[in-house]
Amino acid sequence: MNISSSYFSGRLTLFLSGELDHHEARGLLGSIDDLIEEFMPRECVLELSGLSFMDSSGIAVIVRSAEKMRLLRGRLSIENPSAQVMRVLEAAGIERLVPVTSGNMGGLL
Amino acid sequence: MKEQNYIKLEFLSRSANEAFARAAAAAFASQLDPNMEELGDIRTAVSEAVTNAIVHAYPDSIGRISMRLRILEGQLLEISIRDWGRGIENVEQAMKPLYTTGGQERSGMGFTIMSSFMDKLRVRSAPGKGTTVVMQRAICPRVGSR
Ligand SMILES: Nc1ncnc2c1ncn2[C@@H]1O[C@H](COP(=O)(O)OP(=O)(O)O)[C@@H](O)[C@H]1O
Ligand SMILES: [Mg+2]
Secondary structure (H helix, E strand, O other): OEEEEEEEOOEEEEEEEEEEOHHHHHHHHHHHHHHHHHHOOOEEEEEEEEEEEEOHHHHHHHHHHHHHHHHOOOEEEEEOOOHHHHHHHHHOOHHHOOOEEOOOOOOOO | OOEEEEEEEEEEOOOOHHHHHHHHHHHHHHHHOOOHHHHHHHHHHHHHHHHHHHHHHOOOOOOEEEEEEEEEOOOEEEEEEEEOOOOOOOHHHHOOOOOOOOHHHOOOOHHHHHHHHOOEEEEEEEOOOEEEEEEEEEOOOOOOOO
């Protein structure tokens, strides 16, 4: 699993790729924490078009990241999940907590 | 019910084996010609059950996990994941959404995802002896194939 980032005027976009499971989750959460602390964004976007698999370990990562953004008085959102990832997000009811959108060009405008 | 094919795998409760287990399950299931959604559901449910055995059954040790997949009459895929770990005191409570003993790193949504992605989910567990999770999913025959 891999993470890369771009930052523009208060908006931090994190591009996740590969497979997100329990084996990868702890390292990923550490990376996300570090990037949020480095940029202190108002908005953090998890861009998931490159993520080919995610299970409920990813749900924990999303929930923790959303809590972190809320503590900083910012917000987290999710963009472009694949069909498999979307099914997991829906089954976990994540949309009540974090907005999910599709069809954006990776937040690059 | 008549068994048409099966595989049985055994592996250690190391987290690197999560990806292996779901890939192996998907490869075996592919002989039923599942669509993308069915294949994704199988990979996800296997990942949840195997992760539970790794994280919860053997919290401070490395133990044995066995995974059996069977194809039963009527394009029915049955997945059994078994461990010989610490077991579950109260299965009904453990299966409730958001219930977790795993702290900040878990979401408590594993069983919820398994039961919503599979047609049947049965959990048998005895404290100190281990846990067996059995799941079934019927794979729809695809129009125009074979
Ligand atoms: N194989 C297992 N051995 C022991 N306990 C388990 C096992 N599987 C699940 N559990 C218990 O059931 C709870 C709920 O599991 P689950 O719904 O997958 O959520 P999570 O894994 O996020 O905690 C776990 O926190 C754990 O207490
Ligand atoms: Mg779990």
